[in-house]
Amino acid sequence: MKATVTGSLLALMMASVPLAAQEKTVVDLEQAYRSALQNNFGLRSEQAALKGEEAATREAWSGVLPQLDATASYGHSRFTRDFGVNSSITDTDEHTSYNVNLSQVVYSAKTFRTIGRANAGEERARQQLRNRSLETGYSAIEAYLAAQALAREIEVLENERASHSRRLEQMERMLSRKLASRADVLEAQATVDQTEADLTGLRTRYRAARQNFTAVTGLPLTEVQLAPLDEEQWRKTPEILQREWSAIALENSGRLGIAAADLDFARATRKFERAGHQPEIYLNARYSENDTFATNLREETRVEVQLRLPLYKGGATSARTRQAAYREEASKLELQHREQLVKVEVARLVEGLEGSYETIRALETARQSGLASLEAAERGFASGVRSLTNLLDARSRLASVERDKVREIYGNLQMQYELQQVAGVLGQQWLP
Secondary structure: OHHHHHHHHHHHHHHOOOHHHOOOEEEOHHHHHHHHHHHOHHHHHHHHHHHHHHHHHHHHHHHHOOEEEEEEEEEEEEEEEEEEOOEEEEEEEEEEEEEEEEEEEEEEHHHHHHHHHHHHHHHHHHHHHHHHHHHHHHHHHHHHHHHHHHHHHHHHHHHHHHHHHHHHHHHHHHHHOOOOOHHHHHHHHHHHHHHHHHHHHHHHHHHHHHHHHHHHHOOOOOOEEEOOOOHHHHHHHHHHHOOOHHHHHHHHOHHHHHHHHHHHHHHHHHHHHHHHHOOEEEEEEEEEEEEOOOOOOOEEEEEEEEEEOOOOOOOHHHHHHHHHHHHHHHHHHHHHHHHHHHHHHHHHHHHHHHHHHHHHHHHHHHHHHHHHHHHHHHHHHHHOOOOHHHHHHHHHHHHHHHHHHHHHHHHHHHHHHHHHHHHOOOOHHHOO
């Protein structure tokens, strides 16, 4: 089933791509998000659970509808009738019986509370599905951003390696003309080797990130490629932080939705158990037809109102009511606990975004300084007033700043989406 859904999604995307570009289908962040929601088995499990709770609600409603049944029986009996001392008759009989019974609840608090509890269970399953969707969607976004961030780091490091390789070739030519020492060549070679080692580590992490992306979204990166992100989205951080995220989270959080639904279910369960103390009234109707020597009642039609009054069941009803009350109190405290956790999580992400925004701005300034420093080092090296070590250090510092900036930008974007997930509004920007 997963392969079928994935294949359908890929076919749909490839149909909209020109033939010249069908070597690899380009997948953007929204497509990765939707693919994860379609292919995730955990979500399918929650969807099946919701359908089960919907059926349970329908079952609960059946308790207030008429209950009608019919029975028919046929049998053979042998009997002896005693008429006095030494006087009896033994005979056989074939008997038939037909019955139609109708029962309709007039008042039953327990039956009505059963419907309320079933509705609460259905809502709880719906909130669990919604929260699972938020978590799955965020996992897809996180995997997408992780792969893209590593790809960008590799790009920066490959540029650095190319620069160091050119410098190594220059040193080797200068050595052949006796304009550089063997130590300079070895130092340039060591720098290239170190950069290559860093690249190897990044590529290993990138392959792991690709596998994680495929596992989460069901989209193999051997067949698709990720569309580049707009890295300038980090500049919208001040605008994003103007929203009242704490209030949004308290209203829409998936985790709080589950906790609130748990509380409603516990409350409905307490009402259901307490209803076990209350009387019930039923309207019963019955029609019977008999053909047997065992009775002279051949046909009967009966209509009655029945009162059922619970008197004593060994204290079971009271015990279940107390259990439900304690569970309701526990659910209430759990809801308050989760509200505190959500507030703390929102505050953490807001502060993290504020710090990330300032860090990226500082890294931009550092990059400009690094470019100026590299340019000065190149001019100084060409004129003989700066050493090769100074030049290589300047290039490495610039690459380090660029890598830090890439990591911080993608970290900023990830926190933006994580904040939306915690607040329960993730994916709303892609709704039709």
